[in-house]
Amino acid sequence: MSLDPHSIPVAYGPSARENGHDAAESREPAAQARAYHTPLIDIHECPDGLVLVADLPGATDENVSIQLEDNVLSMHARVSAPAPEGARVLHEEYRPVDFYRSFILSDEVERSKISAELKNGVLRLQLPKAERAKTRRIEIKS
Amino acid sequence: MNGQAWQRRWDPFREFQREVGRLFETLEPLQTWRQARQYPLVNLYDAGDRYVLTAPVPGMGPDELDLSITGETLTLRGERKRSDGVADESYRRQERFAGRWTRTVTLPDRVESTQVTASYAQGVLTITLPKAESARPRQIAVTGGV
Secondary structure, three states: OOOOOEEEOEEEOOOOOOOOOOOOOOOOHHHHHOOEEOOOEEEEEEOOEEEEEEEOOOOOHHHEEEEEEOOEEEEEEOOOOOOOOOOEEEEEOOOOOEEEEEEEOOOOEOHHHOEEEEEOOEEEEEEEEOHHHOOOOOOOOO | OOHHHOOOOOOHHHHHHHHHHHHHOOOHHHHHHHHOOOOOOOEEEEOOOEEEEEEEOOOOOHHHEEEEEEOOEEEEEEEEOOOOOOOHHHEEEEOOOOEEEEEEEEOOOOEOHHHOEEEEEOOEEEEEEEEOHHHOOOOOOOOOOO
16 A cells, blocks of 8 residues: 555547557447446636545556646546455445546646646646646736 | 344334435435534444444544543544634635544454554544453354264
C-alpha cells in the first residue's frame, strides 16, 4: 500500500484508451457493456481554476482512465471484487461495480493542463483556468 | 446463528431495486437516497474459517480509522475531513460525505477477537475476523456399527 498520490495521465481525443478496450468501442464502454456506479464528487474553486474530487474506492491507478474528447471529460474506473475467492456472501450493501461519470467542460478550462492523481481511492482532478479566463487586476492610472 | 437471516431488516425495495437495477443498470437517485442513511456501506463474507468484512471509506488515512470489537460487536469509527483550506462558498458541488461516522456491525457468530486484522488499500477497509474455535464447522467421525 502506497500513500503517495499517483498521477494519472489524461487521454485526449477519441479511443486513446490503453487498458484493453478496442477502438471499435464508443466513448462510453462502461456505460454500455456493464453496470456502473456514478461516483460522488465535490467541485471547488481555487485561485488557479477548479478542483474536482471523486470517490472511487477500490480503484487503482492502472484501472482508472480519464479521457477528454471535444468538451466532454469522462472518468472510468474498473473495480475488482472485494470478496476473497470462494467466500460466501452473508450480507451485501454494495457491489463491486465500475465507476463512470462524464462532465462537460467550459471553455474556461485550459484543456492541455488538466492533471489527475489518485490517493486512497480518491481521485483529484486539477482543471486550471485558461489564461484569458483569469481575473486580471486593472490598474487605474491617476 | 444462520447467516441467511443475518441483520437483514425488512426492506421491500431490496429485491425490487436489484431487479430494476439489472434492467436499467443504474438507478442512482434511489440508490443515493437509500445509501445516504448509513455510512459506510459494508459487505460481509464467510470464508470458511473466518469472516471478512469490507467497507469503502475512501480518502482516509489508516491512522484515522478506529476499530474496536467487543464480543460479536464490531465498531468502525472515523472522520473524513473536507479538503483543507477550502472555503464553503468556493464549493460548486458537494456530494461526498464529510464528517464523523460510526458503524456498528453485529457478527453472526463468535470470533477470535485477539486475532482480528484490518488493512486499508485504495480506500477500501478490509477486516479479517477468524472464527472462534467453537464456532467453526467440525467434522464428526461416526464410530461403531458393523
